Amino acid sequence: MIDFTTFEKNLATVQRRIILSCQMCGRSVESVKLLPVTKNHPLDAVDFSVRCGLDSVGENRVQEAADKRSSYPAPVFWELIGHLQSNKAQHAVATFDRIQSVDSLKLLRRLDRFSRELGKQLPILLQFNTGEDPNKYGFAACDADQALEVALSADNLQVDGLMTIAPFDEDPEVARAAFEKLRDLRDRLTERFGLPLIELSMGMTQDLEAAIAAGSTQIRVGTALFGARTY
Numbered sequence: 001m002i003d004f005t006t007f008e009k010n011l012a013t014v015q016r017r018i019i020l021s022c023q024m025c026g027r028s029v030e031s032v033k034l035l036p037v038t039k040n041h042p043l044d045a046v047d048f049s050v051r052c053g054l055d056s057v058g059e060n061r062v063q064e065a066a067d068k069r070s071s072y073p074a075p076v077f078w079e080l081i082g083h084l085q086s087n088k089a090q091h092a093v094a095t096f097d098r099i100q101s102v103d104s105l106k107l108l109r110r111l112d113r114f115s116r117e118l119g120k121q122l123p124i125l126l127q128f129n130t131g132e133d134p135n136k137y138g139f140a141a142c143d144a145d146q147a148l149e150v151a152l153s154a155d156n157l158q159v160d161g162l163m164t165i166a167p168f169d170e171d172p173e174v175a176r177a178a179f180e181k182l183r184d185l186r187d188r189l190t191e192r193f194g195l196p197l198i199e200l201s202m203g204m205t206q207d208l209e210a211a212i213a214a215g216s217t218q219i220r221v222g223t224a225l226f227g228a229r230t231y
């Protein structure tokens with residue numbers, strides 16, 4: 001794990017990338033939030049982020065996040081960004097402040113049920129596989145209307161927006177197309193359902209510029225902040 005000084009430098013570099021990208025497409029820097037992805041890194045990664053004024057972190061495993069959360073007393077907004085098996089839905093509802101990786105109707109129904117049991121209103125994002133990558137989770141764009149209908153009828157879920165992970169590809173056009181597809185999907189759903197879907201969670205270390213250009217409101221960055229992950 002890197003030390004705090006290295007983290008500060010990495011953070012400054014990422015912030016410069018965000019500022020430049022926003023300037024290129026005429027967006028305000030405040031319209032893009034940075035989510036540090038602390039998965040597979042020790043608790044220090046969470047602590048470094050908080051010390052630099054970042055108020056939320058992204059994790060991809062329920063147990064890892066639960067352990068970190070219980071040993072970190074300061075207030076942090078814990079976001080689940082990795083695939084969630086439905087048998088872990090109950091633990092996830094108890095652990096996370098928001099779940100971005102909601103990718104099936106079954107999971108939607110389970111999250112609603114466990115949120116009700118816990119007396120909780122759970123913010124979620126619907127994850128879409130807009131890059132049509134066979135190795136990635138997420139609803140297909142053609143199932144979006146049904147997914148949103150089910151999500152909106154779930155009394156204990158609050159739909160904040162949409163999320164995607166672009167396919168890994170040398171060609172930056174591939175990621176760009178996936179991001180634009182998510183944005184267009186959001187625009188269409190907003191129109192059809194007459195409600196705001198404010199959050200567009202897209203962009204990572206490799207492709208954050210393309211995501212910001214396509215309208216991302218939250219980039220999820222691990223490697224550029226904390227270095228390579230040791231699995």
Ligand SMILES: *Cc1c(COP(=O)(O)O)cnc(C)c1O
Nearest residue numbers: 037081204205206220221222223
């Ligand atoms: C790991 C992960 C990230 C961060 O990826 P980096 O390439 O390390 O920035 C972002 N989003 C999701 C869903 C992830 O699983």
